[in-house]
Structures are given as C-alpha cells and as structure tokens.
Amino acid sequence: MHQKASAQARGYLWAALFLWLVWELAARRLGTPMLPTPEMAFTATLRLLQGNLGEHFWVSTYRVLLSMTLSLLFGVPFGLVMGFEPKVDRVLAPLVYITYPIPKIVFLPLILLLLGLGDQSKVFLITLIVFFQILVTTRDAVRKIPLETISSFLSLGAKRIQVYRYVLLPASLPDVFTALRLSMGTSVAVLFFAESFATTKGLGYFIMDAWSRSAPDEMFAGILAMGVLGVALFILTDVMDHVFIRWQHVQR
C-alpha cells in the first residue's frame, strides 16, 4: 500500500515535469505574450494566492463537489430501480432517452433566471448533466448482474427489498466509479462554462476576467488552479474507490 502510494506520487511528478518541459519549449518557441512561460505563471500564482485566487478555487471546488454528490444521491437510486424493475424502466427509459441528449447548457439563461446568479444555478446545471451519466451507467450495471447471484441471495431467505442494499448497490459500485471519473471531466468543463457568465466568483470567472484584462500570466494561474482541482478530484475518487470497493483491489 505504502509502496503503491509512493509509486503513484512519482508518476504524478514525472507527468508534471513532462508537461512543464512541453510548456517551456512551446512558450519559448512561440514567444507570444498570450503564452507566458511556466515561471511567469507560477510567479503570478504565488502572487495571486496572497490575493483572492484561493477563494475562487474554493468556490469552484465547493460547486463541483456538491454537484457530484447530488448527482450520485439521485442518479444511483434511480439507476438501481430502473435496472431492477422492468416496469419502472419501461416508463422512465423513454423519458431519459429523450432528455439525455439535449445539451442542458442551453437552459443556462433560464436557470439563471430561476435560480439566480449564485451557487445554486451552477450546481443545478452540473447536477442536471452528470445525473444522467450516473443514472444510465448504474442502470446498465444492474442489468449485467447474473440472475443467479440474485437467486442465491433470495434463497438465503432475504426479502426482495434487501436485494438493493446487499446485491445491486455493491455489484454496480465499480461501474458507478467509472462513471464518476468520466463525469469529472464533464463537470469541470460545465463549471467553467457556467462560471464565465454573469458571476464574480469561481475559477471560470477568474480566467475569463484575466483574459479580458489581457493578463495572460494571471489567466494561466487560473488554468493551473483548475488543473489542480481536476487532479484533486481524481485522487479523491481513487481514494474512495479503494475504501468502498476494496474487493477489486486485492491481490489475486
């Protein structure tokens, strides 16, 4: 476990060094003020952390985490029920299939109108998008569970309702985590979009604001912060993955 963690840390270190190198080379080569060197970006980051970059970072983090949590809280139960109860699925699946492909982002003006310019509208938009990804994955994971597994559980004298907690949920968790990882990219992208409109808080706003003020080093400080946010989310998911689905990580 310890060894694995340090190997992982080394992996991140190498990746960071590699990206630094590419960035450095590109910046020198292009020589445009639109792409500052890493040093300039880091200096700006350190300077801005004295200011309010940290606050923007936490606002964005809070929004993403809350949205992901809400998506899980709604998506997983609905997915479990739809996967296990064909009658419910027959009613809800068409609804999901019709609404899922519609780009929810187009509703942003409406959402802003109804929920205001604060956290609520951003959280709602991200949740609306990620919820579907979690729901569909969970439902399909449930459908993959062999009937024998459920039969053997029922033969122990379990009630039908207990199947949810003892079979469907644990069996679909690995797929839920995959969906979570994929949704992470989506949610950060949507967050950026939502924060670049009519708001004064969050990394999206920070980046767009730096851009409009033609301060590329500050803009890249914001981009770095967004990268850190993304990595932190992935690490958090990996940790939860190890805690909640330990059985997938044992040595065979």
Add this chain to the structure above:
Amino acid sequence: MIQVSHCSVAYGEPGERVMVYENFNLSVSRGESLVMIGPSGCGKTTLLYIMAGLLKPTEGEVQIDGKTILGPRKETGFILQEYGLFPWLTVEENVSLGLRVRHLPRPANRSKVNAILGEMGLLSVRRHYPSQLSGGQRQRVALARALTLDPDLLLMDEPLSALDALTRERLQLLLLEIWQRGDLTSVLVTHSIEEAVFLGQRILVLGANPAIVLAEVENPEAGSAGYRQTRLFYERCTQVRSLLEGGQT
C-alpha cells in the same frame, strides 16, 4: 418430505413456448439423499429452482412437509452452479450473509460462523475475497453459507463440477459427512456418474423434452465406508451409464 405434484414448466413467450416439464411427479423422503443426473438442458436446474421456491411452476405445485411452496423456505439451503458467492464480500461476510439478512442477534452469529468456518477449514482465509480462493475453497464457502442456516434440506446444483479430481473426492467426503450427521435431506445434481453413485441413495436418470424420469436406481450402499473401491460400486456406475446412453438414442 418433498412432493412435486403434476408440475409443468414452460419457458419463453406464448407461441414459442418450450415445455421443460409436463405433469412431472416426484417425491423425496426425509433424510434421503437423492441425486439427479441427465443430459445438459433437460431441466435439472429448473427443478431445483422450483423446489427452492425461486420459480413458480406453470401448473402443479411443490409441497415440503405438507406445505405448498410459494417462496424460498427458511430451512432450505441452495448451492448454485455458479455465481453463488458475492465477490464484494469476504469469506466470513459471505458465510454470515444468511444470518445477517434474517436479522439474527450478532454475538450468537459470530460464534456459529466461526465454528462452521473452522469445520470447513476456512479459518485461515476468512478475510480473503472469493477471487483470491481456489475453486474448492469457493465451494466450501458456499456450503458453509448454506449450513449456517441449519437447513433440513440441501439443494445442490453441480457444486463440485469445476474441481480437480482429488479436491472433488475430498469434498464428496465432506458432503457425505454433513449428510450423515443429522436428518438432512439432500438433492444433488451432477454430471458425474461416479459422484452420483458415491453420494446418491437413489439416483434419478432424467431424459429431455420434456423432462422425464428414465429410470430410478436404488443405491442404498451410498456413503458406506470404502464403497468407491467395491465391485458393486463399479457395477452401479456401469448400470447408470447404460441407462443414460439408452436415453439418448
């Protein structure tokens, strides 16, 4: 103990229904050890599901101890062909699952689970997950889980089919020992003729489409010491084999 009366089972949509059973009858008495053998797809698993209360026959009924079976029964243990264990639970958690879902008091459970794990030789792997076990260990876990519920009826669907010859024989002895211990009725499905003759006091040879009992072989010597090495054992195997072959022509 078990009465299967006039059972019919059909699978599939109306129009292209396949009759697996038609007016099928069978009775098993208390304490008996019955083995079913027959060609793949003839309906052995289906019959066990009906006896376990997991599948309703299209017609007819199953009674156990005079009571019609409408759902899984508390005292019936069922060991499936595959997928019976939960990969996300440790050995110990798998074994105590039946007790947990029945909300039985915990301390009593723990000592019972410990005793059974010890008896099955699973104490050293109690914290392992099924993916870390050998096939033989896995089947012992499945058996242990059924035994925690003090079953009076054990239904087993090819429990030993995935094992190597020696492990298989060891587990056959274990099954025998469990069965001989008390008044446990057991119904076992197997594709192995030797296993059928070694374990079954009565052997049902089944045929297909729809399933019928081709022959019943009385085999009261099953379970006696050294039976496997006797001439009688060998002759019974030959007899069962020819009955099976006869059914396929």
